[in-house]
Amino acid sequence: MSAGEDYLRAYETPRFAQLAPNLNAACFSLMKLLPARFMVDRAEASGRLKRGGHIIETTSGTFGLAIAMLAAARGYGLTLVTASSLIDVKLKRRLEQLGAKVMAIDDPQGDGNQRGRLEYLHKTLQDNPDTYWPRQYDSPENRLAYARLADLVVRSLGRVDCLIGCVGTGGSLCGTGGFLRELFPDLRMIAVDTHRSMLFGQPVGRRMLRGLGNSVLPDNVRHEMIDDIHWVGALPAYAMAHGLFRDHGLFMGPTSGAAALVGAWFAKQNPEASTVVIMPDEGHRHSDTVYNPDWLAGLKDWPISIPLEPTVLERIRPAEETAWTRFPWDRRTLSAVLAQFDGSSPAERQV
Amino acid sequence: MIQTSTPRSGQQTHSSNINNETVAWPLVVGVGRAHAHHGEFLQGVFEAENGRLCRGLVTLPLTSQESLVTFWPDEQDGIRPRPANRIKAARAAALTLEHVGVAGRGGELTIESSIPIGHGYGSSTADVIASIRAVAASARVTLRQSTVARLAVAAESASDAIAYCDQALLFAQREGRTIEHFGGEFPPFLVVGFRDGSARPIDTLGMRRARYDSEEIGVFRVLRGLACRSIRQQDPRLLGRVATISARISQRYLPKAAFNTVLDIARGHDACGVQVAHSGTLIGILLDAAAPRPAMRAVELARQLRGAGFTDVHTFGLNAETRVIQ
Numbered sequence: 001m002s003a004g005e006d007y008l009r010a011y012e013t014p015r016f017a018q019l020a021p022n023l024n025a026a027c028f029s030l031m032k033l034l035p036a037r038f039m040v041d042r043a044e045a046s047g048r049l050k051r052g053g054h055i056i057e058t059t060s061g062t063f064g065l066a067i068a069m070l071a072a073a074r075g076y077g078l079t080l081v082t083a084s085s086l087i088d089v090k091l092k093r094r095l096e097q098l099g100a101k102v103m104a105i106d107d108p109q110g111d112g113n114q115r116g117r118l119e120y121l122h123k124t125l126q127d128n129p130d131t132y133w134p135r136q137y138d139s140p141e142n143r144l145a146y147a148r149l150a151d152l153v154v155r156s157l158g159r160v161d162c163l164i165g166c167v168g169t170g171g172s173l174c175g176t177g178g179f180l181r182e183l184f185p186d187l188r189m190i191a192v193d194t195h196r197s198m199l200f201g202q203p204v205g206r207r208m209l210r211g212l213g214n215s216v217l218p219d220n221v222r223h224e225m226i227d228d229i230h231w232v233g234a235l236p237a238y239a240m241a242h243g244l245f246r247d248h249g250l251f252m253g254p255t256s257g258a259a260a261l262v263g264a265w266f267a268k269q270n271p272e273a274s275t276v277v278i279m280p281d282e283g284h285r286h287s288d289t290v291y292n293p294d295w296l297a298g299l300k301d302w303p304i305s306i307p308l309e310p311t312v313l314e315r316i317r318p319a320e321e322t323a324w325t326r327f328p329w330d331r332r333t334l335s336a337v338l339a340q341f342d343g344s345s346p347a348e349r350q351v
Numbered sequence: 352m353i354q355t356s357t358p359r360s361g362q363q364t365h366s367s368n369i370n371n372e373t374v375a376w377p378l379v380v381g382v383g384r385a386h387a388h389h390g391e392f393l394q395g396v397f398e399a400e401n402g403r404l405c406r407g408l409v410t411l412p413l414t415s416q417e418s419l420v421t422f423w424p425d426e427q428d429g430i431r432p433r434p435a436n437r438i439k440a441a442r443a444a445a446l447t448l449e450h451v452g453v454a455g456r457g458g459e460l461t462i463e464s465s466i467p468i469g470h471g472y473g474s475s476t477a478d479v480i481a482s483i484r485a486v487a488a489s490a491r492v493t494l495r496q497s498t499v500a501r502l503a504v505a506a507e508s509a510s511d512a513i514a515y516c517d518q519a520l521l522f523a524q525r526e527g528r529t530i531e532h533f534g535g536e537f538p539p540f541l542v543v544g545f546r547d548g549s550a551r552p553i554d555t556l557g558m559r560r561a562r563y564d565s566e567e568i569g570v571f572r573v574l575r576g577l578a579c580r581s582i583r584q585q586d587p588r589l590l591g592r593v594a595t596i597s598a599r600i601s602q603r604y605l606p607k608a609a610f611n612t613v614l615d616i617a618r619g620h621d622a623c624g625v626q627v628a629h630s631g632t633l634i635g636i637l638l639d640a641a642a643p644r645p646a647m648r649a650v651e652l653a654r655q656l657r658g659a660g661f662t663d664v665h666t667f668g669l670n671a672e673t674r675v676i677q
Contacts, residue, residue, distance in 0.1 A: 006401070041402060140565075147569030151576035158580045158589060179573045183592060 008037055008070065014149070014279075016156045017250055023267035023275045024157055025260065026149065027250055031280040032136075035171050036066035038145030039134040040074070049076070049132040056124055056131050058117040060086035061168075061211055062281050063136050068098040079124065079131075081117045083107035086210070091285060110206045114216040137169050137218035146175030153180065153276055162188040162270065164263045165278035166212035166255045167199055170221030172278055177225055188273070190228045190266060191329070192259050194237075195318040200229045200329070201338055208234035208321050211255040211280070223334045232258035233321040235304045238290050240264075241283065243306070245291075251283040254290050261324065265309060315341060378424035378456065379491065383484025385477040385513050387416040387466040389544050389635050389667070390628025392590060393578055393597040395571035396563050397521060399530050404568065406560075407523045407530045409578055409593075410512040411542070411626055411635065413472065415667050418464035420481035422489045425458050432460045439475055440482040443506035447486035447494075450502060460485070470546060471631015476511050479503045483514075501527040517669070519582045521575060533579050538587040539640035540623070540669040541649045545661040547607040547632045561604035561629075570596065587639045591623025594637060598627040607634055612659065620652045634661075640671035650676050 012033035014026040028034075043049035054077040057067055064080045071078040078100040085107040092102050105120055107113040125131055136142050153160060153176070160180055165173035177189040196205035197213025200223070204215045209232070214221075234254070241257030244250040252260075256279035263277030289295045296302050301322050310326035311319075316337070319325050329337065394408040422444060430441040430448075437460070444460050460482055466474040483502050487494045494502075500514035504527030512522035519533040563571070574593045581589035595614070602610055607627060613634055617625050623637040636652060638645055649666045656664045666675050 144565050144569050147572040150569075150573040153576075154573060155576040155580050158577070158584060158586065179569055182570050182596060183573060183577060 008033055008073065011069075012037060012066075012148075014152065016152075017248060019248060019260065019264065019277075020267050022271055022273060023263055023277065025250070025256075025263070025277045025279050026153065027252065027256075027279045029282055030062055030066055030069075031172060031278070032061075032063040032066040033069065034148060035136060035142045035145040035175075036063060036070055036134070038148070039136070039139065039141045040067070040070050040076075042141055043132050043134070050130070052076070054078070054128065054131045056081070056121055056133050057136065058082070058114070058121050059136070060088075060112060063169075064095060064100070064102075065091065065098075067134065068095050068100040071100065072098045077101075079103060081105060081121050083113045083117060085110045086112055088285065090288075111204050111215040114214070118216075136171065137216070137220060140220075142169055142171035142220050143175030143178060146172055147179050149176045149278070150179035150183075154183065157274060157276065159274055160184055160187060160276050161273035162190065162266060162275040163278070164190040164192065164259055164266060164275065166192045166259050166280060167221060168212045168214055169218045170199075172280065174220060174222040174225055176278065178222070181225070188227045189225055190230065190262060191226045192230050192232060192255075192262050194258070195231050195233055195321070195323065195325075197231075200226075200231075200327070201316045201334060202231070202318050205318060209237050209254060209258065211253060212258065217334075223329070223337070224331050226329045227331060229327050229329045230262045230310055231319065231323075231325045232261055233319065233323045235299070235301060235322045236261055236306055236324050238296070238302075239304055239306045241286075241290060244279075245283070250279070251291075252279050253281045253283050253286055255280055261306065262310075378453065378458075378489050380424070381422045381485045381487065381489025381491075383420050383422075383481040383486070383488055384417050385420075385480035385484065386516075387413040387418075387472040387474065387477055388511055388513060389413040389542060390471045390626055390631055390633045391511075391597070392594045392626055393521075393571075393574055394629040395574070395597065395600065396568050397530055397571055397575055399523065399528075405523045405530065406525055407521045408511065408629070409519070409521055410473075411594075412513070412517040412537075412669065413544075413667055414517060416466045416472065418462060418466055418474070418477035418481040420463075420478065420485040421461045422482070422485040423459040423461070424456060424489055427457045428455075429457045430460050431457070432462060434462065437462050437478055439507040440478040443479040443482045443502060444486045446502050446505055447483045448490075450494075450498070451487065451490040451492045453490060458489075469631075471628025471633040473511050473513060475507060476503060476513055479506050479510070480514050497527075497529065500529075503527060519578075521578070531575065531579070533582040535582045535585075537669050538581060538585045538590055539671045540587055540590075541638040541640045541645045541666060541671050541673065541675065542626075542635040542669060543638065543649050543652045543656065543664065543666050544633060544635040545656050545664040547609055547634055547661075561601075563600075567600055570600065587623045587637065587641070591625075591637045591639075593624070594626035595624035597629070598625050598634075601627055601629045605629065607632070609659075609661070610634075616652070616655060616659065620648060620655075622652070640668060640673055645671065645673050646676045653677075 014028045017025045056079045058081040060082040105116045181187045194209040194213045237254045237258035240261040267275045310324045313327045392409040397407040430444045432441040503510040521531040
């Protein structure tokens, strides 16, 4: 493959933006291209994905877009399984223009119905055993792909003391952080999630901030690597995204706003710590919503002033979409943290 | 150092096909040199162009020891090395004659080397590179470093980056190509080198190749990035860290018995890190040569290493603006 044929590699490469003297952001146009390309490359090399073959994945977000771009450029068929509550009409149109079949599963609870989507996916795989399923949730390749980001981070910034990123599959934070920690064992890793995501022990519910969090637990989330967990509500995430644009000219999605909120706070608290925050995608998909004053005006509690610091939780619990909470995780497993409270599983504690 | 030999007949004049030019000139007595190395800062598997994985290394040059080769062209057939067992050097000389367009000519190849054999100092490669340079000098041809590297790999199937002298680069040792040129000199080090006491000499080419797993290949990618950063910033600490992690991975494939003891000693002397010969028995503790009193610190470190039973302890500098005290 010539450099010209590998233009998607350039597309997946972040720019680094200095937000404060000790705070740098890795700003992606479409971060998910990085694991998607890595996984498709490996599947081609190992023969799991043959010329003209078919790919299936469950995704409601940008991993779908990334894999659809790769499938289009390399001539693969693609089925994407999503949930009716998560359909973004414009994204769906783009995916279909790229040749993907978008399959929306009913989602009466509005939590993304990941279970129902996986059932559909498994049935399709049974009927079409040659289909390649990248498994971004559980495949270790998702994490391995982020050696590239770790490489770019140390090339640009050298020593890193703290890495902050959103968690959805766990791939970007646990992958990048895992490799960086090989080099810098004291590296602090801070996960950013949102209220009512089950990843760090909250009961599952309707989430307003999309693009991070999950209603199932992917293998790629490595709790025992995480030092601190923050849950950021939709409104402070939106407000911070606006701030990134206004103060730095960075037009990023709302999950980048959530990560930047935590990053700015940590960097200020720890002026000696070289801090890196991962910003996964741009704001274009959100121009009719997060960046639209009319849409924002219809939100309860908008406008808000950005909280100066997170509320420290004694007990893991959901909060309002205006809230920003934090819990010291201390590199423990999920079950160890939950046992600290009452030993019950998150499913049993559902509200 | 190039001496002109006395032509005995017109047959001493040959033509070269370099750049497709046909120019006639005589072969003269040619001298070439190449220095040793002290193992590697980094060795592993790396992504080359087009995403292809290939083996690569960052050599730690040891310029105080060298191989000196003299090529004496004559009328007899074949390359006759001295000592006679230096077959790879002879092969390199023959390949170089062919490259400069005078294939089939013969001569004596005298190899005088101060580099110990079989411990990872790159003695064999130094002989090969010096031979290539000697033959090129004999034909009064300048070879590009990339050509020297390629001929070296053709002669001995694997090489190191010594063809590039002390430039900082990631070199594909089995292909003779540069994977990444870090674009600068190494940061300043004083290295206290020694041998893992119990170890016997190693036949580099007979060694089984390390089979790195996906996780390790990911780590190598990040180490390469950090090596690049350390050279751009002239930061010996970062390169020391690269070396230590590479050495630790190497423990899985060619373990050095005393490695953990060495790590402790290095830590006690506030060293930048520990490097090893990934296919040899050498270990080096890396000191920042720009930090206060580096020479005395090296002396204290060497004393402790000798006391701990390590052999062949010696100190050398890399881009160090300080005098080395042995």
